[in-house]
Amino acid sequence: MIDFSRVQKELQDCDKDKDASGIRVCPKSDSLTRLTGTIPGPIGTPYEGGTFQIDITIPDGYPFEPPKMQFSTKVWHPNISSQSGAICLDVLKDQWSPALTLKTALVSIQALLSAPEPKDPQDAVVAEQYMKNYQVFVSTARYWTETFAKNSSLDEKVKRLVEMGFGDAQVRTALESSGGDENVALEKLCSG
Amino acid sequence: MDDYLSGEEDDYYYSSDQESLDGLDNEESNLQLVSSRINTAKVITKESLLAAQREDLRRVMELLSLKEHHARTLLIHYRWDVEKLFAVLVEKGRDSLFSGAGLTVLEHHRRRDSSSVSHSSMMSCDICIEEVPGYQMTRMDCGHCFCNNCWAGHFTVKINEGQSKSIRCMAHKCNAICDEDVVRTLVSKSQPDLAEKFDRFLIESYIEDNKMVKWCPSAPHCGNAIRVEDDELCEVECSCGFQFCFSCSYQAHSPCSCLMLELWRKKCHDESETVNWITVHTKACPKCYKPVEKNGGCNLVTCICGQSFCWLCGEATGKDHNWSSISGHSCGRYQEDKKKQMERAKRDLYRYMHYHNRYKAHMDSSKLEDKLRDTILEKVTISEKRQLQLKDFSWVTNGLHRLFRSRRVLSYSYPFAFYMFGDELFKDEMSSEEREIKQNLFEDQQQQLEANVEKLSKFLEEPFEQFDDDKVMQIRIQVINLSVAVDTLCKKMFECIENDLLGSLQLGIHNISPYRSKGIERASDFYTSRSSKEAVGEICQPSNCGTSGRNSEETSCSSRKRPRKDGSHRNSQTTLLDLNLPAAAMERK
Incomplete structure (x- = not known):
């Protein structure tokens, strides 16, 4: 129909x-x-x-x-x-x-x-x-x-976290495992 | 049309017609003339529905030289109020009349031209965004052109949504109503049943949207509708036999006004009075909270649960008491107030019960008498076969009819009195002295009517089929005299209500349907009235077109004069002669 x-x-x-x-x-x-x-x-x-x-x-x-x-x-x-x-x-x-x-x-x-x-x-x-x-x-x-309404793109998040001194690959895995949530990823990076 | 008479007896309709005066002397012409008012209500059946609206359609079509479907669009928009439609035409002009109703009427040849040009070439439809050959496109009168499939889809959705009466063009913000012929053609191709539904909606608009036409409220529904001519405030009888009030669609209820009836039904329906009684007569036990009724004795009450409490204040107490006080408890202060409140509620309740009992009693009698109808008519049949001098038994049917009519008037006179002389509606409208006088006046009439109705009922129940000539003659005289008496009393009661009771009030909202000697107006079949007088002339009688009949709404009393319509309907009237004539007039004939 x-x-x-x-x-x-x-x-x-x-x-x-x-x-x-x-x-x-x-x-x-x-x-x-x-x-x-x-x-x-x-x-x-x-x-x-x-x-x-x-x-x-x-x-x-x-x-x-x-x-x-x-x-x-x-x-x-x-x-x-x-x-x-x-x-x-x-x-x-x-x-x-x-x-x-x-x-x-x-x-x-x-x-x-x-x-x-x-x-x-x-x-x-x-x-x-x-x-x-x-x-x-x-x-x-x-x-x-x-x-x-402002979801920054993955690259922007990666860029910000890399600037904090984490490695690019490390940041990407963390973001992936935390479902794209920047703050959760940061916690993981700090603790891990 | 202007032949009603002003003067002292201005509740009656006079006619200069010879036939109604023939053979009657002055004394009785009163009664005769009241009853010979032509009936204007028409029964519209499924079959005559189309013919019924044709008059209105034709008036509009002729005046504006329109096609039928355009006229219908206009009439639906103006709720079948032809006068209003014409008024808009006069005030605002043709264009504004049309555009207000979403009607675009193109000159016929222009329309042809525009559609023929693109007939064979391919065109784009903005709805389905497809290229479609021109002959599969349809241009509406508003100029918007889409493909037939899209139109059909649009119509299907709208008809199913129940919007058949005003299907607008598909273009955004276009208010034009789609041509009903186009709708019918395009829909019937694929869905004939839907096209039928569409037609039914359009045709039934004449009933649904028209304040002068109403469905008969009978249940199960007889399928008929009733059209009245110039007054929505009336009671009518459908051809199915159901008698109802045209303005509220409830069973005929005069002399109660519609508002009174509504209040009364609500009051009888809910148990507010019972609840009232419980609050007044009982008190909740402070321990088990069950309502306790005091059955005598002093103010120290003991509930079945064993708890004692003070009846005056409801507080738990000890068991000891003497004549003036309960041990360790005193609460005499509010006694006065409570007593007053209680008395008032009690009085209200008794008052309601008084009226309700009588109302109910007459309703019940009416139901019993309805069962009796067959028995009595059987007695007539038997009597007619006997070798008596008296061959004519129309006085029985006459009396029976009178009995039913007056019984109903009588039972509704009680709720009327309940509100007329109660505080609920007219508290500030009259002083208590005034009210008392009026109440006495009314109750005298009511009681006289009541006595005569009961007598009439008694005589009709006599086994006259077994009596000899003399005795039958005696009963006949009694029934005839009582019929006349009851009729006169009903009439007087209505006059009293209209002139002395409701007529003098400031509030004009309580209109009652006028009393008619011959009973509730029986709507005549739509076709019979037409066939008696062929076609077009009927449509534009000056009595229908010219008068602005609505301006009389402000009068508070229902005894407005209705100008007599011309006598064209009277022929059909004579067949109902039996019931129309007061018994005394029958006698004379």
């Missing part, structure tokens, strides 16, 4: 200008029903510099039914659940049109990051903070971006 050829075309289309837009969509496995979307945090917002991953599920009725999208990266935002990553966005619900695509939906989500709608909140706690204490909101959102 799913129109895979359209999903396939969308993926190709998205791939063409991924560098310009920063938006990527990749299949999670061989099947095209589960995808992962990636959007950069918009510049000039507390999300700047972060890279946000979004779980995408293609329903049977796609493109006549909207794709299901949910943040897998934790985000502090009034319209995104800080617990589940659920997104409150009209184009993913009743305003969906078959003429829209995965990419346009991701662009809409990116736009939502720059322009929250605290009056129609998904996460009441965040929305309240946004309305009553905007400065605190901004710093929390920035902190969450730093903590959850």
